[in-house]
Amino acid sequence: MLLGLFVLLACQLGGDIITRALSLPVPGPVIGILLLLGVMVVARYLPKRDRSVGAQIETAADSLLGWLGLFFVPAGVGISQHFDLVAANGLALTLVLVVSSVLTLAVTVWVFILARRLFGARGNG
Structure with a gap:
C-alpha cells in the first residue's frame, strides 16, 4: 500500500x-x-x-x-463560521448551484450521445 x-x-x-x-x-x-x-x-x-x-x-x-468524508469537514466549518455571508447571498448561491448542475448534466448527456454516435452502439443493450 x-x-x-x-x-x-x-x-x-x-x-x-x-x-x-x-x-x-x-x-x-x-x-x-x-x-x-x-x-x-x-x-x-x-x-x-x-x-x-x-x-x-x-x-x-x-x-x-x-476517509473522503473528512475532507468535507473544513467546508462545513467555513459555512457555519460565515453563515451571515451565506444567508445574504443564499439566492445567488442556490441559482449558481442549480444552473451549474443542470449544465453539467446536459454536457454529460451530450458527450455520451456524441461518444455513442462516434463509437457505435455495442452489444444488445
Whole structure:
C-alpha cells in the first residue's frame, strides 16, 4: 500500500509541477490524473509479482476514499463560521448551484450521445 500511496502522491505532485512550469490553465490534479493513467497503462505491462503496482494503487485509493468524508469537514466549518455571508447571498448561491448542475448534466448527456454516435452502439443493450 505504501508504494500505491507514493505513486498517487507523486502523480499529484508531478501534475502540479507541470501545471506551474508550463503556466497551464488546467489544475495540477487534472494533469496528475493523466499521469496516473499513464502509470497504470505502463504498470499493466510490468511483470506480475505477489502484489502488482496497480493493485497497490487500488488499495491505497480505496483507503483514501474511506476517509473522503473528512475532507468535507473544513467546508462545513467555513459555512457555519460565515453563515451571515451565506444567508445574504443564499439566492445567488442556490441559482449558481442549480444552473451549474443542470449544465453539467446536459454536457454529460451530450458527450455520451456524441461518444455513442462516434463509437457505435455495442452489444444488445
